[in-house]
Amino acid sequence: MPSGTAPWTLSAAKPIPRDTLNHSMFDSLAEKLQATLADVRGRGTLTEDDINAAMREIRLALLEADVNFKVVKSFTNAVKERALGADVVGKLNPGQQVVKIVSDELTELMGGAARELSFSPRPPTVVIMAGLQGSGKTTATAKLARYLRKEHGSSVAVAACDVYRPAAVEQLIKVGQQAGADVYEQGTDRDPVRIAAWARDRAQSEGKDVLIIDTSGRLHVDQELMAELANIKKAVKPHDVLLVVDAMTGQDAVHVAEQFADVVQFDGVVMTKLDGDARGGAALSVKAITGKPILFASTGEKLDQFERFHPDRMAQRILGMGDVMTLIEKAESAYDEDQAAELERKLRKQEFGLDDFLEQMRQVRRLGPLQSLLGMIPGMGKELRGVKVDEREFDRIQAIILSMTPQERRHPELIKGSRRLRIAQGSGTNVQAVKQLIKQFEQMRKVMRQVAQGRMPDLGALMRQAR
Amino acid sequence: MARDWRDLFIVDGVPAREAEAAAETGERRRGMFRRLRENLRKTRQALTTEIQATLFEDLSDETWERLEEALIYADVGATTTAKVVEQLEREATEGGITGGEALTGRLTELLAGIAKTGEDKIDLRPHPTVILVAGVNGTGKTTTVGKLAWHLSKELGRTVVVGAGDTFRAAGVEQLEVWAQRAGAGFVKGPPDADPGAVAYDTLAAARRDGVDVAIIDTAGRLHTQDDLMAELAKVKRVIAKQIPEAPHETLLTVDATTGQNGLRQARLFSEAVEVSGLVLTKLDGTAKGGIALAIAQELGIPVKLIGIGEQLDDLRPFDPDDFARALVTAE
Numbered sequence: 001m002p003s004g005t006a007p008w009t010l011s012a013a014k015p016i017p018r019d020t021l022n023h024s025m026f027d028s029l030a031e032k033l034q035a036t037l038a039d040v041r042g043r044g045t046l047t048e049d050d051i052n053a054a055m056r057e058i059r060l061a062l063l064e065a066d067v068n069f070k071v072v073k074s075f076t077n078a079v080k081e082r083a084l085g086a087d088v089v090g091k092l093n094p095g096q097q098v099v100k101i102v103s104d105e106l107t108e109l110m111g112g113a114a115r116e117l118s119f120s121p122r123p124p125t126v127v128i129m130a131g132l133q134g135s136g137k138t139t140a141t142a143k144l145a146r147y148l149r150k151e152h153g154s155s156v157a158v159a160a161c162d163v164y165r166p167a168a169v170e171q172l173i174k175v176g177q178q179a180g181a182d183v184y185e186q187g188t189d190r191d192p193v194r195i196a197a198w199a200r201d202r203a204q205s206e207g208k209d210v211l212i213i214d215t216s217g218r219l220h221v222d223q224e225l226m227a228e229l230a231n232i233k234k235a236v237k238p239h240d241v242l243l244v245v246d247a248m249t250g251q252d253a254v255h256v257a258e259q260f261a262d263v264v265q266f267d268g269v270v271m272t273k274l275d276g277d278a279r280g281g282a283a284l285s286v287k288a289i290t291g292k293p294i295l296f297a298s299t300g301e302k303l304d305q306f307e308r309f310h311p312d313r314m315a316q317r318i319l320g321m322g323d324v325m326t327l328i329e330k331a332e333s334a335y336d337e338d339q340a341a342e343l344e345r346k347l348r349k350q351e352f353g354l355d356d357f358l359e360q361m362r363q364v365r366r367l368g369p370l371q372s373l374l375g376m377i378p379g380m381g382k383e384l385r386g387v388k389v390d391e392r393e394f395d396r397i398q399a400i401i402l403s404m405t406p407q408e409r410r411h412p413e414l415i416k417g418s419r420r421l422r423i424a425q426g427s428g429t430n431v432q433a434v435k436q437l438i439k440q441f442e443q444m445r446k447v448m449r450q451v452a453q454g455r456m457p458d459l460g461a462l463m464r465q466a467r
Numbered sequence: 468m469a470r471d472w473r474d475l476f477i478v479d480g481v482p483a484r485e486a487e488a489a490a491e492t493g494e495r496r497r498g499m500f501r502r503l504r505e506n507l508r509k510t511r512q513a514l515t516t517e518i519q520a521t522l523f524e525d526l527s528d529e530t531w532e533r534l535e536e537a538l539i540y541a542d543v544g545a546t547t548t549a550k551v552v553e554q555l556e557r558e559a560t561e562g563g564i565t566g567g568e569a570l571t572g573r574l575t576e577l578l579a580g581i582a583k584t585g586e587d588k589i590d591l592r593p594h595p596t597v598i599l600v601a602g603v604n605g606t607g608k609t610t611t612v613g614k615l616a617w618h619l620s621k622e623l624g625r626t627v628v629v630g631a632g633d634t635f636r637a638a639g640v641e642q643l644e645v646w647a648q649r650a651g652a653g654f655v656k657g658p659p660d661a662d663p664g665a666v667a668y669d670t671l672a673a674a675r676r677d678g679v680d681v682a683i684i685d686t687a688g689r690l691h692t693q694d695d696l697m698a699e700l701a702k703v704k705r706v707i708a709k710q711i712p713e714a715p716h717e718t719l720l721t722v723d724a725t726t727g728q729n730g731l732r733q734a735r736l737f738s739e740a741v742e743v744s745g746l747v748l749t750k751l752d753g754t755a756k757g758g759i760a761l762a763i764a765q766e767l768g769i770p771v772k773l774i775g776i777g778e779q780l781d782d783l784r785p786f787d788p789d790d791f792a793r794a795l796v797t798a799e
Contacts, residue, residue: 134750
């Protein structure tokens with residue numbers, strides 16, 4: 001039975017939304033592509049005909065993901081260039097290869113130079129949050145405040161410049177306080193531009209590091225309100241203007257972004273409600289059309305559900321890559337060629353020790369949330385789909401292994417009695433946890449051996465045994 | 468001829484207070500036209516894609532591609548777009564329909580036909596009529612509840628009570644309270660962090676006690692992917708049903724007109740939890756066409772009953788499928 005101390009603990013499961021991974025196995029993009037490119041493998045390279053056929057599937061997938069129609073067109077052209085003549089000999093089948101190219105291209109498009117919030121050499125750094133009604137600005141304001149406090153140790157004030165929506169000021173007061181920020185407000189009877197200017201002066205005199213200005217939701221085609229936003233910007237001379245965009249926005253995202261870019265030249269984007277299952281194509285659209293980077297991702301209603309934006313994760317999400325590649329194959333694509341060869345050698349020679357285990361886990365962990373990786377394994381029993389693997393368990397495992405001597409890591413069968421106790425104490429865990437880890441390591445070793453021998457391991461059985 | 472409020476609501480005879488309301492109507496109509504003009508001004512400046520009648524003059528592959536493009540642009544989605552384009556192309560090539568105007572007309576017909584699905588009316592005869600409003604975060608539930616309460620109260624002379632079922636969001640209760648005041652509706656709330664089911668219960672109890680005509684229950688925004696919250700919503704519905712059989716008589720799902728294909732999933736999962744009887748398509752005063760409503764109609768048979776076209780009290784209209792279809796394929 002799983003206990004809180006066992007590694008790979010399967011904590012309370014939240015099923016992956018039934019429909020996110022399309023209805024049947026054959027609906028996922030890579031599978032569709034594989035069907036289209038069925039006879040490519042024999043030839044070894046992708047011809048223009050192959051690519052055209054593949055592009056249609058990709059186009060559909062991107063449209064389904066709400067990427068703007070025009071952006072899809074120019075994007076698929078770019079991918080075509082890259083895919084022509086691409087080498088498909090290797091561990092990935094042609095369908096997966098194309099998806100990989102698409103994914104790489106998408107990641108590049110959305111990433112580019114890593115961009116941070118611009119901080120002012122002389123405080124306060126002023127940030128304006130702007131966007132449509134309901135996009136999540138007020139919540140994002142509080143989240144950003146909390147984020148800056150925690151990550152940068154900044155002292156933060158937030159300003160309530162939404163004087164239109166009922167109880168907007170009250171909302172900011174509540175969440176602002178929760179975030180540990182000072183809330184500057186002057187009720188709803190004053191002009192937002194003047195409130196903003198007043199807030200800026202106050203932030204300065206109070207020596208705040210950052211001032212975040214929450215504004216009211218406004219339509220990009222509302223001339224009056226867009227002018228107001230421009231005036232707020234003029235009044236406070238912000239270092240960052242952030243456009244808050246709801247991840248479920250469809251084709252309209254482009255219009256919104258263009259207008260806001262035109263009127264206030266925003267510097268970056270915050271994508272919100274990413275905890276839903278919207279594929280989030282709007283992210284690509286906005287970046288492609290305006291060139292402005294997406295800086296942050298909001299992934300839930302709680303204030304700590306806010307993080308730096310990861311272009312690669314977004315690319316995979318847009319492509320619906322939940323069950324595209326098997327765990328093994330994805331692992332292979334993340335590995336260095338040399339590392340993979342070395343690993344194979346060690347497994348064949350049965351030299352695979354806990355250090356290697358730790359290294360593998362680190363590799364695996366880098367690929368993405370463990371939960372989604374589990375979901376990718378074909379033939380996984382229903383009980384494992386959507387199961388949540390506790391990331392904290394990973395840290396415990398790491399601690400346990402690092403408390404072992406190199407010899408113990410190579411020969412875990414040595415670990416009994418007093419050694420176990422020493423390791424348990426050294427890692428701040430308990431003897432039971434150490435025992436469990438070693439048991440699971442042995443299981444894992446079996447799997448890796450099977451992989452090295454080119455067999456598909458029965459991971460389902462493995463996981464059941466490991467409980 | 469836009470669809471009228473009288474076409475939307477099912478009532479017995481003329482409501483007692485309608486005569487009183489009619490007198491104020493003149494004043495309000497002027498205000499309404501002013502706002503319509505303002506809203507249209509916004510839309511005119513918008514960037515939209517268009518299909519002119521001339522598109523259909525020379526039928527070629529490009530014609531159908533551009534039509535497909537326009538519908539995708541409107542968020543109609545690949546599946547529904549394909550169905551529509553296929554059908555129109557078939558009718559055009561089989562010679563049944565020729566000429567730009569005829570084809571545009573037929574296109575609008577097809578689109579409107581898809582939108583005219585399910586029961587398009589709201590029955591106000593039950594006493595009290597119970598309306599439950601749900602939706603994803605930020606789609607305009609509370610504002611819609613306010614507008615609906617106002618219209619029922621001020622235009623139709625009904626007595627209304629609204630229940631502050633959003634017990635989660637910071638200042639959510641206060642927000643609805645302001646709307647209730649503006650709408651002249653009764654207001655029921657619970658203590659902070661109250662159970663939404665309990666608030667619904669109290670609201671209905673108040674409605675029955677005071678002989679109120681309509682009870683509208685607001686709920687917290689929730690993502691359809693949050694199973695526990697969807698379960699909570701289902702529970703609220705059960706509480707309502709237990710208290711008043713047949714209630715809620717109307718379960719409205721608010722959908723933001725800017726929503727992309729995810730709207731389909733929203734509608735599907737919300738419907739699985741609480742049997743949605745109609746959509747409110749909100750924020751149509753922007754540049755988004757709300758084509759996702761068409762996909763929802765096509766795939767799930769759920770009709771749009773109301774549209775939101777602004778942030779003021781009277782920025783709510785009955786859904787008109789013909790107007791909607793026309794707007795999908797024309798500029799402004």
